[in-house]
Amino acid sequence: CxxxxxxxxxxxxxxxxxxxxxxxxxxxxxxxxxxxxxxxxxxxxxxxxxxxxxxxxxxxxxxxxxxxxxxxxxxxxxxxxxxxxxxxxVDTFIEIGPGKVLSGLIKKVNRRVATYAISDIETLEATIRAIKEGN
Structure with missing residues (x-):
């Protein structure tokens, strides 16, 4: 360094x-x-x-x-x-796996895009609901 x-x-x-x-x-x-x-x-x-x-x-x-x-x-x-x-x-990004590191990095490139992080069944269901509702 x-x-x-x-x-x-x-x-x-x-x-x-x-x-x-x-x-x-x-x-x-x-x-x-x-x-x-x-x-x-x-x-x-x-x-x-x-x-x-x-x-x-x-x-x-x-x-x-x-x-x-x-x-x-x-x-x-x-x-x-x-x-x-x-x-x-592309205006929506879905990260699959543990954590939200990639979602955070995407937001550093463009804060206006939608990002979702799926790590289990609950976050999968929440993501599906949010996308269906247009959020």
């Missing part, structure tokens, strides 16, 4: 992470993931998937597999991905 500040960074914060995700140190794991994905049938997507490796949409099964592998060792273009979706007219 000190070196980053010496080089002109306004702020540097050590991240508490369990691994060197999204860095070249993950390339051996990416090779293992590729081997697993090669054994799995993935179909072309009916709805475009936005890849965080390039903030672009894809529907090809081969592209999806390739970008899943690249995601392990590539920088995450989160803000670019969210902005791309906003530019395409």
């Amino acid at each position: 000190e070196l980053a500040k010496e080089k002109g960074a306004k702020r540097a914060i050590p991240l508490e992470v369990s691994g060197p995700f999204h860095s070249s140190l993950m390339e051996p794991a990416a090779a293992k993931l590729r081997a697993v994905l090669d054994q799995i049938e993935i179909n072309d997507a009916n709805v475009p998937v936005i890849a965080n490796v390039n903030a672009a949409e894809m529907t090809s099964a081969q592209q999806i597999k390739e970008n899943l592998v690249k995601q392990l060792y590539s920088p995450v273009l989160w803000e670019n991905s969210v902005q791309y979706m906003l530019d395409q007219g």
Whole structure:
């Protein structure tokens, strides 16, 4: 952090992470993931998937597999991905899984969009109600 500040960074914060995700140190794991994905049938997507490796949409099964592998060792273009979706007219985001971290990050990109976080049956039902009611 000190070196980053010496080089002109306004702020540097050590991240508490369990691994060197999204860095070249993950390339051996990416090779293992590729081997697993090669054994799995993935179909072309009916709805475009936005890849965080390039903030672009894809529907090809081969592209999806390739970008899943690249995601392990590539920088995450989160803000670019969210902005791309906003530019395409997306106005509602649903986060599925524990916590609300991604919903909070989306709100930092655009506070006006609707975000929902689903972590259990209760939050699923609440999200369905809110969307049906237009909230």
